[in-house]
Every structure is written in C-alpha cells, then in structure tokens.
Amino acid sequence: MEQVILWDKILPAFAAALAIGLCALATGLAQSRIGAAGAGTLAEKPELAGTIIILLAIPETMVILGFVVAAMILLQ
Numbered sequence: 375m376e377q378v379i380l381w382d383k384i385l386p387a388f389a390a391a392l393a394i395g396l397c398a399l400a401t402g403l404a405q406s407r408i409g410a411a412g413a414g415t416l417a418e419k420p421e422l423a424g425t426i427i428i429l430l431a432i433p434e435t436m437v438i439l440g441f442v443v444a445a446m447i448l449l450q
Contacts, residue, residue, distance in 0.1 A: 390444035397440030404433040 412426035 386447050386450070390447045393444040393447065394437070394440045397436045401433045401436045404436075405430055408433070 408426075408429050412430065415422055415426060
C-alpha cells in the first residue's frame with residue numbers, strides 16, 4: 375500500500391506554524407532584553423514606569439501580525 379502525502383495541506387500548516395513560532399521567539403527575546411533594561415531603569419527613575427510598560431507592549435504586535443499572516447495562509 376502506497377502512502378499519499380498531501381503536500382497541499384502539510385506545507386501551509388508548516389508555514390503557519392513558522393509564522394507564529396518565529397514571531398513568538400523573537401518577541402520573547404526582545405521582551406527579555408527590554409524587561410531587563412526596564413528593571414534597571416525603574417530602580418533609578420521610578421517615574422518612567424508607564425514608558426517601560428509601553429515599550430514592553432510594542433513587541434507583542436509582532437506576534438499579532440504573525441497570527442494574522444498564519445490565518446491568511448490557512449484561509450487561502
């Protein structure tokens with residue numbers, strides 16, 4: 375019995391997984407560095423807490439965009 379590989383279903387799923395996975399990894403790396411620098415900044419200037427929270431939220435847009443790209447790939 376010969377196995378049939380459905381490349382038209384496998385490749386879009388793999389591309390969608392890469393779109394979300396790579397964006398999530400990059401966001402985690404960025405947020406870890408921003409968080410470390412933000413903690414040092416808060417120790418010296420606590421009045422910058424709002425700015426640091428905004429800077430931590432900005433990389434999250436990368437994951438949202440990765441999700442949008444993945445949805446577009448899967449819903450072609």
